[in-house]
Amino acid sequence: MDNPFMARAIQLSIENVHSGRGGPFGAVIVKDGNAIAEAANQVTATNDPTAHAEILAIRAACDQLGAFDLQGCEIYTSCEPCPMCLGAIYWARLARIYFAGAAADASRIGFDDSMIYREIAQPLADRTIPMVQLMREESLAAFRAWEAKPNKIVY
Numbered sequence: 271m272d273n274p275f276m277a278r279a280i281q282l283s284i285e286n287v288h289s290g291r292g293g294p295f296g297a298v299i300v301k302d303g304n305a306i307a308e309a310a311n312q313v314t315a316t317n318d319p320t321a322h323a324e325i326l327a328i329r330a331a332c333d334q335l336g337a338f339d340l341q342g343c344e345i346y347t348s349c350e351p352c353p354m355c356l357g358a359i360y361w362a363r364l365a366r367i368y369f370a371g372a373a374a375d376a377s378r379i380g381f382d383d384s385m386i387y388r389e390i391a392q393p394l395a396d397r398t399i400p401m402v403q404l405m406r407e408e409s410l411a412a413f414r415a416w417e418a419k420p421n422k423i424v425y
Contacts, residue, residue: 273368275298275344276298278305278308278346279296279308279347279348280348282297282308282310282323283296283348285310291310291314291315292311293311295310295323295347295348296323296347296348297326297346298327299327299330299345301335301340307327308327308330309323309325309326309329309330310323311326322354322355323347323348324351324358324359325354325355327345328358328362328364331362332362338362339425340363341364344364345364345367345368347367348369349370349372349373350369350376351369352373352381352383352386353386
């Protein structure tokens with residue numbers, strides 16, 4: 271099935287490879303049948319490991335809509351989102367994810383996220399990058415302040 275939004279995400283990914291700006295990933299965010307944001311991977315161009323196409327497209331869509339919530343929007347990605355992007359998609363509350371290439375396809379060319387999924391399942395102290403909790407009680411002051419704040423913007 272041909273889809274113009276997916277075709278655009280794929281086109282962005284191919285153009286990005288040819289331009290030398292980043293990896294082979296593109297994303298388009300759609301609201302009410304209209305593309306409102308698009309991006310291609312910019313990790314190496316910006317020296318930013320979070321500059322994945324989906325993250326950049328989410329940022330652009332939020333800026334375009336003036337909102338941190340993308341309910342009612344859909345994302346088209348040239349490849350199955352990595353764990354970071356998947357988390358961002360859930361936080362943005364996108365309604366649906368359409369993807370072309372599978373995570374296994376990306377893994378075959380060196381973009382393997384399976385290690386991250388395995389790490390998440392490990393106890394904190396057993397992870398490749400150990401997680402050590404410090405000053406929990408002191409940190410709860412911020413949570414108490416948030417709970418007490420009458421005019422907070424809930425997200």
